[in-house]
Amino acid sequence: MRRRMECHDEEWRQEWHKQWHARWNEKVQGKRRWRRSLRVRLVLMFVVLAMVMAAVFMGGMKRAFSTGWAEAARPLLIDYNDRLVAELGTPPDVARAQALVNRLPITIRIVGPKVNWNSNPGNNDHSGGADHPGNWMHDHEDLFGGEKWFVRPTADGHQVIFGWSPKLWEQAPRVIGWATLGVLLSCVLLAYAYVSRLLRPLIDIREGAQRFGRGEFSQPIPIRRNDDLGDLAQRVNTMADDIQAMLDAKRGLLLALSHELRSPLTRARLNAELLPATPEGQAEREALLRDLNEMRDLISDLLESERLASPHVALQREPVDLAALIRETVAEMPGAQQVHLDLADGLPPHAVDRMRIRLLVRNLLDNALRYSNGAPRPPCVSLRAALDGKRQGVEIEVRDHGPGVDEAQLDRLTEPFYRTDGARARATGGVGLGMYLCRLIAEAHGGELMVRNASPGLQIVVRLV
Template sequence: MAGLLQTIRYSLFLRLLAIFSVTVLMFFIIISVSIQTVTRDSAAIETIPDFFARNVESIIEDIGTPPNLSNAMRLAAELDWSINIRNPIMRWSSDGDNRLNLDDTTFVRSLADDAEIRSSDSEDMIVVRRDGYDFYLYQRSLDENAANLAVLYIGLALAGFVLFVNYFMVNRLLDPVRMLRRGAERIRRGDLSYRVHNDRQDELGALTDSINHMADSLQSMLEAKRQLLLAISHELRTPLTKAKLRLEFMPDSIEKQKLREDIDEIDHLIGDLIEAERLNDEHTALSAEPVQLAEFVESVVDQYFSYEGGLEIVLPSEDREFVIDKLRIRLLLTNLLNNAIRHGRDKPLRVEVIFHEGSASLVVQDNGEGIGPEHIDQVCEPFYRADSSRQRNTGGFGLGLYLCRLIAQAHGGSLEIDSELGKGTRISIRLMQRPPQISAEDA
């Protein structure tokens, strides 16, 4: 028995099955008892018990003719019946008001020469006519109807209570599922350091442990990948520096120029990789300082006014001070503008600074080729490109937007992309007025 209880406590399916079974059983009992009670009371009202039919003579003799009304009242109270007595000059009722219409009855059967059972409104009564008096005897039903309703209400209340307990127990069982869903969502968004709290010793506890172990494995694999990539990037710097040095001793030629461009591109890629890994490190500090944000953005955008397609910059009427890492925000804007020029098809670009309460949006919009909806969610991933080719003239290596997102997140902000294929792309960077890590250090 102990083993069975342990199995039930561990198995979510068996516990839900037990709750469902108990709920069905309780409903069956409540409904059965209510129906039986109501049916029994209804049957008692609609038919005359044999005891009264057999003893109607003694009842009438106790009342007497002429009737002793005190005896009639006492018998009505003892038998819990209504007694009505009538003759041409009197109408008396033990209950004050008649529940049944005594003037409209239907014959059912005879009990004696002067006694019969008649029916009114589908309910039987005993009628005795003796010595000029008519005696009407029938069961009281005030209490029966009220009792029937009470039984139904109590049954409904019990059913509601059972449902409430059932809801509470199932909701409590499913609380860990909701916690797991929230944890899985945070891990899916990239928060691999998050672990779902677990103090259960059942199937959900085992599932929670599996999810936490999965997050451990993912974090370990990604960290190993980061370290390998960072190590390779650093190691490439030495031969790249040697290649640059040797390049300077080569005579000028078209081949030398192409080689220099290739080396610069590799150098830029390595720089982006190292910067991305630094930003991925939660211990990396920003070199933040207060600046007038709109003025700073304008100083960066000024370098691109030679763009042939035309460049428009929209700034707020009043500037605000933001605490930012100038070098990294400059890198962010440079990447966004280079992307916009590369894919803008020589059409106008628009840069806008929008201030909000405690934050700002930096918006770069082009009217170029746009990004397909199937690529929107992936373009900020490292090395992902909507165009799978790796040619210089089609857009580099797919690190630009990834780096922009990391810089925005390091400043407590976010990167959002709104694009329509063939019509252009709008990228909005949300920056906090003071990055969270700076605020924490001040506190």
């Protein structure tokens, strides 16, 4: 009971760490995808380029207005202001000044010995004296250089200071500003849509390369345009067809060889069993039978792996009590009497291929027993419920407490004919097809096989949905 609780606690901690790392990696990869996205970078380049062009255009226009046009408009403004001052009279008449303010979008301030008047009293903080006329025009008093055209003297010693009326800015059409902003945003959205359409073939090629890497050659990359990207997609499709043809040829060769070897291997085994069991040749006879049995198992595994790797694999699914199946498999295996079983009670029957799940459990347990010599504890086989999204599934876990595997080799354990170095070398038996066959069985059932170091030992989890 204590061992079972320790096993559960360790499994819960490892599952929690795995989920946390998965969520963290998903966030990091999402941020990296946006940073590395060619689409986003092209749109940003378009926006920056548009802003730089707008800044250069506005700066150039401002410079043009402040030089050539300013010199041309200065005499006209001075003459117009002198006419307005003449219309005010001598001394300046406040009533006439108020009439001008009401008629024109300007402000008038009169400073002098007799008349001191401001059409916009609320702007006194910005008006100052005659030397500090203030207002908008004061902010741009060096626009035309030389004489201040907006400060005009009168014959009796008064100064009339002109400025822009606040109503001019209050009545300015704000709709134009919002419309301009809307046009800019629309341009950005149109640019993003165009860039997305332009880069769509690259996305198709990336997704197609991922499918081909998984061995899914049934769906080629769509050819959307007759340009360089379309030609690249066509060449990748041709490469995928060649790869599929080579894989099919390899699979056909393995199947043919396996079938052809079965008959002479069966005859050789029969002849070896018919040899006289004399004490002198007993050891050689047993060694010969052992090698023949190993060749038989190798051929059977090759045939089964090629059947499972086929896209048209057929499973004989039936409702199976997985706990009872695991108990039967463990009881049939030699040397498995000390294996610890942690099988959840009350699990409903699961629709699986009975013979292939039995093969999966036998291969995993045989692998665990092989590397448990000298381990502090025997292997542990667990069965528990697992929720994969909205689908109810089960997890079969086989763990040994042996030397484990180098982290750099974990991802390759389920490759065909791969054997690790050191403690998991060929001297311990096997040709590297057992784990590969287990992965194919799990994937044929729509599940997955996960391998990780449990420190100590190796932990293999098969999830079936």
